[in-house]
Amino acid sequence: MTSILVRVAREPLVHFLVIGALTFGIERAFGAADDTSTTIVVTAETRQTLAEQLERSEGRPPTDDELERAIQRWTDDELLYRAGLQRGLMRDDERVRERVAMKMGRILREGILVPEPTEDELRGWFAENEARFAEPPRYDFTQVFVSGDPTTAIPRANEILAELRSGGDPAQKGDTFSGGRRFRKRKVQDIEASFGEAFAAGLEVQAEGTWERLESPHGQHLVRVDKRIPGEAPDFEAVRADVRKQWEDEKRDAGLREALDRLRSSWSVVRE
Incomplete structure (x- = not known):
């Protein structure tokens, strides 16, 4: 399994991570549902998500019966998921473990706020990473x-x-x-x-x-x-959009690394 840590091992760490929002995101991710409970709650948010998925697939709003069937399928999946957790299946299935880890990584990443870069900041980063955008021979x-x-x-x-x-x-x-x-x-x-x-x-x-x-x-x-x-040096204006995207991605990845460090401080890791 490709480690989440490897995917975010780019430096330096961002200093503008909003700690409060991140903490809220972590607590929400871990506390959104009690997987050991015998009660399954179909929230209004879940109903809305299922309705939107049906509308995208059918090209129209779902009927009440269609939405009810979708909710029942979701409930059945949730029952199977929790039963699997009780049997410890997630611990034995690397694919399931990876999907959960990737989803948690996305949740943490979405909690990272990246400020608007200044022109000097963006051009400075471009100058340091110009080779990424050069036209190769x-x-x-x-x-x-x-x-x-x-x-x-x-x-x-x-x-x-x-x-x-x-x-x-x-x-x-x-x-x-x-x-x-x-x-x-x-x-x-x-x-x-x-x-x-x-x-x-x-x-x-x-x-x-x-x-x-x-x-x-x-x-x-x-x-x-x-x-x-011969290869050509990149023109900043021609690649501005790509430069900004990569700059933002780098900041979010660095922020995710900091979030992982915060999580790591809450857990004990024992190597046998």
Whole structure:
């Protein structure tokens, strides 16, 4: 299971977490319902939520009978949920445990108030994280594919490589490759996804206009770098919306870490 702590391990911690609101959110999350009680309360909020879900799925407000059936299904699920808790099923099911932890994380995160950033603050954060928004280098390249076991494919690929370096026509060489022969404006991460890290690394250091043999999980490739398109520094105004979103996400993640620290102080952790 991916740890909630790992997901929020970004620093620094925010100083503007509203402690009172957060405490209220924690108490509400843990105290909203007594899962050990034999009484199940269908609150007005639950009825409203079920009605809204039905309206979204049907495209119209639900009838009284439809809403009643939805409430009955919700009640049945709640009965099963509490019965499962009594049997300790949540402790034995990692998927259930993860879902509860993720939901609690969302509740805590929603209690974090992020103030409006100033222009200087946003631009300063952008300057520190400019690499996140830069346009990466891209590559145009042509490849000739050679299939088969490496023991036979590599010698054959080397023969074709010599022919290509002597001016041979790539369209007349090699085997059929489902991705084609010519690739245009491909980012390194896309090349890695299609051909693997070793292939992409070889392409990055290869000189333009030259043929080299590169290997991928598919087989052997004779590759010519046709054009290397340099990366571009980002323009702040062009990425302003994305900058603000990531700034806010970082602050909320940091706030969640502080909330987790507050929770941790209320519990004892014993390692056996």
